[in-house]
Amino acid sequence: MRIVMKAHKLLIAGLAVLGLAACSKEETGTVPEPDGLRTFTAGFIETRTNLAKNDAGEFTKMVWSAGDKIGVFDKNGKPQPFTTKEGGTSATFTGTATAPSDTWKAFYPYNEKASLTESGDLVSNIPEVQFAKKDGVSDNVTLLVASCDASKNQFLFTQVCGLIKIDLPEGCVSVTLENPDNTELDKDGGMTGNVGTKFAKTTAYSWGFRYSGVTLLSSDGEGLEAGTYYMAVRPFKYTGKLLLTMRHKDGKVYIAERNVTDFSVQRGEILSLKVNPEWTTDSGVQLYIGRDGDKFYVKTATTSSSVQMSKDVKFMGVPAIRWELTSEAQWSGILNVEGSKYIDIKPYSDGNYAIEYYVKCEDSALDAGNKYDELFWNMIENDKYYPVYRRSGGNKGRLYLGISDNQWHRITFPLTPDYCSKFYQGQLWRVKLGINPNSEEMAKAYKGSVFYFGGFRLVRKTGSAD
Numbered sequence: 001m002r003i004v005m006k007a008h009k010l011l012i013a014g015l016a017v018l019g020l021a022a023c024s025k026e027e028t029g030t031v032p033e034p035d036g037l038r039t040f041t042a043g044f045i046e047t048r049t050n051l052a053k054n055d056a057g058e059f060t061k062m063v064w065s066a067g068d069k070i071g072v073f074d075k076n077g078k079p080q081p082f083t084t085k086e087g088g089t090s091a092t093f094t095g096t097a098t099a100p101s102d103t104w105k106a107f108y109p110y111n112e113k114a115s116l117t118e119s120g121d122l123v124s125n126i127p128e129v130q131f132a133k134k135d136g137v138s139d140n141v142t143l144l145v146a147s148c149d150a151s152k153n154q155f156l157f158t159q160v161c162g163l164i165k166i167d168l169p170e171g172c173v174s175v176t177l178e179n180p181d182n183t184e185l186d187k188d189g190g191m192t193g194n195v196g197t198k199f200a201k202t203t204a205y206s207w208g209f210r211y212s213g214v215t216l217l218s219s220d221g222e223g224l225e226a227g228t229y230y231m232a233v234r235p236f237k238y239t240g241k242l243l244l245t246m247r248h249k250d251g252k253v254y255i256a257e258r259n260v261t262d263f264s265v266q267r268g269e270i271l272s273l274k275v276n277p278e279w280t281t282d283s284g285v286q287l288y289i290g291r292d293g294d295k296f297y298v299k300t301a302t303t304s305s306s307v308q309m310s311k312d313v314k315f316m317g318v319p320a321i322r323w324e325l326t327s328e329a330q331w332s333g334i335l336n337v338e339g340s341k342y343i344d345i346k347p348y349s350d351g352n353y354a355i356e357y358y359v360k361c362e363d364s365a366l367d368a369g370n371k372y373d374e375l376f377w378n379m380i381e382n383d384k385y386y387p388v389y390r391r392s393g394g395n396k397g398r399l400y401l402g403i404s405d406n407q408w409h410r411i412t413f414p415l416t417p418d419y420c421s422k423f424y425q426g427q428l429w430r431v432k433l434g435i436n437p438n439s440e441e442m443a444k445a446y447k448g449s450v451f452y453f454g455g456f457r458l459v460r461k462t463g464s465a466d
Contacts, residue, residue, distance in 0.1 A: 012016055038082075042157060044144075051255045062416070063089055068109070069084075070155075071107050071112075073097075073106070082110075099150050104144075105145075107144060120433045122145055123196050125192075126160075128408075143197075143232070162268065166228075166231070166272065167229075168173075171224070180212070183451065192234060216231050233334045237262060239260065242263065243463060244258075244273075244463065253282045282460075285343060288337050297339070304326065320452040328440060328442050332443060333434055337432075339428075339430065342427035354412045354415055361406060362406060365450060376451070428458070431456065
């Protein structure tokens with residue numbers, strides 16, 4: 001595997017030249033009435049949302065983009081949206097919030113589900129799936145925090161996450177870096193997911209769900225331009241197996257694995273991955289991605305749910321599968337992704353393959369999943385279950401599969417030799433996703449839940465090693 005890893009600190013912009021400093025008693029600012037329209041001036045400390053070239057040609061300066069939205073906690077601890085119409089190293093954000101008694105606390109990007117702990121720490125998340133932006137970070141991904149005295153109106157934001165930098169060749173459509181063995185997630189591990197952070201001393205720690213990898217996708221499914229791309233990750237230190245999977249628009253793949261010691265990226269650091277992919281024919285199967293070459297199609301097995309191609313939500317440029325539960329009857333709700341021809345499972349039953357797809361859901365599904373501790377089940381054959389949980393629990397499976405937001409997530413479940421040996425006549429002929437509530441009360445709670453799916457594949461999960 002040809003990956004050279006090197007970490008370095010983000011360069012600090014000349015804040016003194018810009019006339020920016022942390023809030024102090026000597027600063028003055030116009031503070032509006034408590035319930036009126038407010039403006040905050042926002043700058044940076046060691047961080048940025050986009051990457052702009054400095055005089056040396058390095059993407060190290062810190063700039064806002066027009067339309068960026070920050071969250072500012074009001075006196076009730078609820079995040080309120082503030083938006084800027086300008087870009088640059090300093091920008092003015094406008095919104096409405098009732099003033100707290102002592103300290104304004106802010107974060108980027110705005111997330112209506114963000115919250116404060118009893119001790120006043122921020123709880124937000126770093127997305128597991130991010131969409132590629134050349135020479136920059138995916139929109140609304142990089143987690144930043146700032147605070148200011150309640151009598152002031154100026155923030156200096158600092159970085160919570162680290163960045164993974166990778167130079168991609170032309171035509172790449174996806175990159176996944178992951179810990180395929182799903183270890184350390186029951187400790188303080190994970191590359192992405194929920195994260196807690198203090199405002200005064202910016203340290204990040206795991207909170208709730210965390211995920212074993214990070215995925216960068218082409219938003220329209222077309223090949224990316226050759227160039228530099230970044231993925232935001234929570235600060236982590238990891239020893240074990242790493243798997244890098246890259247896909248090309250022409251169907252080729254590059255899969256490499258490596259055992260690493262103390263692989264880490266810290267807050268405000270960039271970890272550079274230098275990759276020279278040797279593209280090979282994909283040995284997996286394109287089950288359903290909504291494009292030419294699909295082996296499977298999508299349908300519902302019952303009248304208790306509806307499935308259609310979404311008019312509004314797309315996954316990599318293709319309308320996502322929209323699945324809605326419509327029944328209040330128990331044991332209802334099945335989505336089938338199945339083939340007109342069966343797939344011989346034997347070539348994929350050596351423990352090196354998995355079924356993989358992407359999912360996101362609306363708040364209606366999260367509310368029901370939170371109450372009953374599950375979202376839905378993966379099923380291959382009726383008696384083969386693998387649950388996708390809503391809340392974290394005491395085992396690594398739940399921590400890995402938990403979903404607590406309405407962003408895209410990558411779901412992977414392995415095809416072990418024992419698992420494959422139970423397939424009817426050794427054939428893979430459908431992947432089933434089901435709620436199947438075991439009571440009318442549960443069915444009523446799930447009625448109206450909406451899920452979106454895309455990118456169903458049978459994929460190889462091992463690669464060449466150094």
